[in-house]
Amino acid sequence: MNSTDRSDPTDWCEKKLRFIRLTVAYDGTDFCGFQFQPNRRTIQTALEDAIFRVTGETLRVVGAGRTDAGVHALAQVVSFSTRCVYEPQALRRALNSELPEDMVILEVADAPHGFEAINYALGKRYRYLIDDGAARDVFARRQAWRVWQRLNISLMNQAAQLLCGTHDFRSFQNAGSSRLKTVRTVRELIVERRPYGDHDRVVIEIEADGFLYNMVRNIVGTLVQVGKGKQPISWPAEVLAAQNRKIAGMCAPPHGLYLVKVYY
Amino acid sequence: MNSTDRSDPTDWCEKKLRFIRLTVAYDGTDFCGFQFQPNRRTIQTALEDAIFRVTGETLRVVGAGRTDAGVHALAQVVSFSTRCVYEPQALRRALNSELPEDMVILEVADAPHGFEAINYALGKRYRYLIDDGAARDVFARRQAWRVWQRLNISLMNQAAQLLCGTHDFRSFQNAGSSRLKTVRTVRELIVERRPYGDHDRVVIEIEADGFLYNMVRNIVGTLVQVGKGKQPISWPAEVLAAQNRKIAGMCAPPHGLYLVKVYY
Numbered sequence: 307m308n309s310t311d312r313s314d315p316t317d318w319c320e321k322k323l324r325f326i327r328l329t330v331a332y333d334g335t336d337f338c339g340f341q342f343q344p345n346r347r348t349i350q351t352a353l354e355d356a357i358f359r360v361t362g363e364t365l366r367v368v369g370a371g372r373t374d375a376g377v378h379a380l381a382q383v384v385s386f387s388t389r390c391v392y393e394p395q396a397l398r399r400a401l402n403s404e405l406p407e408d409m410v411i412l413e414v415a416d417a418p419h420g421f422e423a424i425n426y427a428l429g430k431r432y433r434y435l436i437d438d439g440a441a442r443d444v445f446a447r448r449q450a451w452r453v454w455q456r457l458n459i460s461l462m463n464q465a466a467q468l469l470c471g472t473h474d475f476r477s478f479q480n481a482g483s484s485r486l487k488t489v490r491t492v493r494e495l496i497v498e499r500r501p502y503g504d505h506d507r508v509v510i511e512i513e514a515d516g517f518l519y520n521m522v523r524n525i526v527g528t529l530v531q532v533g534k535g536k537q538p539i540s541w542p543a544e545v546l547a548a549q550n551r552k553i554a555g556m557c558a559p560p561h562g563l564y565l566v567k568v569y570y
Numbered sequence: 571m572n573s574t575d576r577s578d579p580t581d582w583c584e585k586k587l588r589f590i591r592l593t594v595a596y597d598g599t600d601f602c603g604f605q606f607q608p609n610r611r612t613i614q615t616a617l618e619d620a621i622f623r624v625t626g627e628t629l630r631v632v633g634a635g636r637t638d639a640g641v642h643a644l645a646q647v648v649s650f651s652t653r654c655v656y657e658p659q660a661l662r663r664a665l666n667s668e669l670p671e672d673m674v675i676l677e678v679a680d681a682p683h684g685f686e687a688i689n690y691a692l693g694k695r696y697r698y699l700i701d702d703g704a705a706r707d708v709f710a711r712r713q714a715w716r717v718w719q720r721l722n723i724s725l726m727n728q729a730a731q732l733l734c735g736t737h738d739f740r741s742f743q744n745a746g747s748s749r750l751k752t753v754r755t756v757r758e759l760i761v762e763r764r765p766y767g768d769h770d771r772v773v774i775e776i777e778a779d780g781f782l783y784n785m786v787r788n789i790v791g792t793l794v795q796v797g798k799g800k801q802p803i804s805w806p807a808e809v810l811a812a813q814n815r816k817i818a819g820m821c822a823p824p825h826g827l828y829l830v831k832v833y834y
Contacts (some may be wrong), residue, residue: 333708412705441676444597449709503766504644
């Protein structure tokens with residue numbers, strides 16, 4: 307839209323359908339995941355409820371990643387179309403005032419006509435946090451996976467590099483997925499320690515053009531076996547080559563996982 | 571005790587009263603403070619319940635700082651006397667297995683005969699965290715005070731220096747205190763920004779030989795007025811000199827406050 311449209315909101319309101327892109331952060335602890343479920347507290351429902359209270363419109367929003375129950379987001383991208391006439395900044399403030407305290411909209415922007423957060427995404431970046439300190443960090447218990455053994459980050463990082471590139475990742479896909487194509491390109495996969503307040507965390511960051519169901523959590527569970535010294539550096543690559551989910555490590559729990567960025 | 575004592579646990583058990591010092595971290599969110607209250611979830615009760623389950627002894631523990639409801643601790647010190655014969659490391663593991671997930675014992679040590687955490691303390695250090703980012707950090711909502719205006723840290727730090735030293739701090743004491751002497755020595759008071767994951771926090775650290783009731787939270791509320799530009803740098807010193815609680819800033823909320831260290 308241009309400034310002429312904005313000068314006549316009534317006309318605009320009746321004629322123009324806007325496509326909106328939201329950038330949303332949430333603490334996934336108390337949500338049953340992103341996607342709508344009847345009588346459950348989900349991210350989608352919370353956003354749609356807030357939009358209804360602000361615009362009066364009953365609509366469906368689309369998320370770039372349908373995060374599972376307990377999974378967090380630093381910058382999830384959500385799209386919807388609306389006939390409301392709010393400026394983006396005013397819409398952000400209005401929606402934020404209607405959202406619960408464990409969610410916040412970081413940005414509202416007008417998007418190209420037809421924009422849909424999931425179909426337009428060219429890639430995503432996830433982060434996984436692990437608390438492997440000598441004593442458990444009571445402040446991290448909903449935000450990082452507690453592992454009772456100090457992990458060898460160097461081994462994990464070397465193993466991780468063998469998963470980078472274009473591969474068939476079906477060994478790291480959980481059952482229950484509808485994805486027929488299982489080839490993905492992992493652009494980056496790094497394992498490092500970063501300070502978080504008085505503690506440090508093992509941080510695993512992974513960026514790919516797309517992800518299979520539970521792919522990040524299965525990769526993390528597999529790399530942790532290397533970090534504990536229970537499997538050699540070459541093992542994740544062997545799991546990948548086997549194309550068999552059953553030999554991979556455990557699926558790491560959801561509360562350590564964060565959707566960090568969606569690329570368009 | 572020496573190694574001879576440890577070689578004969580039965581004899582020791584019957585004859586020796588040990589004084590134990592615990593270092594404890596907790597997320598204060600879901601506790602009604604440190605001190606025992608009937609039918610309430612308190613730190614003291616949780617520790618005493620765990621000690622009972624491990625040793626069979628019904629006893630009272632003493633904390634160095636009786637933190638209020640919602641206040642956290644990174645290293646609270648707690649003392650008690652016992653006739654149990656566990657080695658400190660074994661006692662730590664046993665107690666931790668009995669504690670809820672929002673508490674953890676970091677250290678168990680034998681203490682000098684007669685040791686009491688509160689009376690032996692020579693000073694304490696507190697930290698206060700403020701989230702003043704452009705968007706609220708959903709992961710900090712129970713761990714930092716959300717302030718909707720970017721604070722000027724330099725002004726706050728300059729004002730803070732005027733509170734260092736030995737003064738009568740009654741202007742920063744809330745009603746309901748039993749403390750008759752209101753002179754304390756603030757050894758250090760610093761205001762700075764520190765990274766916490768992807769965000770930063772305003773961190774106010776204060777160390778003193780002792781604290782009046784709600785003294786830290788009242789100082790924080792007063793410094794924030796300076797950080798917002800609503801009061802001049804000289805104002806906290808004026809509040810101090812007035813010896814009148816009514817003119818100080820608001821009492822900052824409990825969930826940003828951490829007991830960081832107790833000095834002996």
